[in-house]
Amino acid sequence: MLVYILLFAAALAICIYSIIVLFSHKPREPTPSELTYTTNDSAGEHYKLPSRINSSTSEYKDDGIQLSVVIPCFNETQRLGKMLSECIEHLDANYPSQYEIIIVDDGSLDKSDEFALRKANEFRLKPHVMRVVKLSKNRGKGGAVTHGLLHSRGKYSLFADADGATKFSDADKLVAYLSSVDNNKPAIAIG
Numbered sequence: 001m002l003v004y005i006l007l008f009a010a011a012l013a014i015c016i017y018s019i020i021v022l023f024s025h026k027p028r029e030p031t032p033s034e035l036t037y038t039t040n041d042s043a044g045e046h047y048k049l050p051s052r053i054n055s056s057t058s059e060y061k062d063d064g065i066q067l068s069v070v071i072p073c074f075n076e077t078q079r080l081g082k083m084l085s086e087c088i089e090h091l092d093a094n095y096p097s098q099y100e101i102i103i104v105d106d107g108s109l110d111k112s113d114e115f116a117l118r119k120a121n122e123f124r125l126k127p128h129v130m131r132v133v134k135l136s137k138n139r140g141k142g143g144a145v146t147h148g149l150l151h152s153r154g155k156y157s158l159f160a161d162a163d164g165a166t167k168f169s170d171a172d173k174l175v176a177y178l179s180s181v182d183n184n185k186p187a188i189a190i191g
Contacts, residue, residue: 066154071104
């Protein structure tokens with residue numbers, strides 16, 4: 001009798017595991033165009049989007065960027081300008097020449113990508129400080145954030161919503177906490 005109970009429990013566990021694997025979320029692979037970005041240079045070219053992790057060593061590549069800010073956008077031309085103004089003012093004052101902004105346009109129909117590049121010119125950002133990635137199909141906010149974070153180059157990376165709901169100077173508290181953590185251990189700060 002005990003053998004039958006154990007066999008039943010094992011079969012049930014295998015079935016549950018199979019169902020979980022079958023229905024678990026599997027994000028789609030990025031399209032070739034999603035692995036490129038545009039910036040506010042006069043060339044209007046698409047540049048290869050670097051990966052955060054060196055594929056040959058599986059280690060973080062330090063490009064001298066202190067802070068990466070990922071901003072997921074979906075039809076945000078009405079709100080993005082105000083947020084970028086606060087963001088860039090703060091970054092210029094606290095991380096001069098040591099930051100990057102990654103705009104991930106999540107399939108917008110209002111040309112949020114072009115709007116962001118115009119704003120980069122208005123704020124006189126050097127080319128490649130703002131990188132704009134256009135997703136060919138909407139992935140949702142989580143997919144856009146993940147895509148941006150996987151391609152960020154900063155020692156610290158954060159994401160901020162395009163609506164400016166968060167006071168950008170609060171980012172300093174997160175960075176201060178993370179810098180106090182042992183560098184050999186991964187850490188996440190949420191705020």
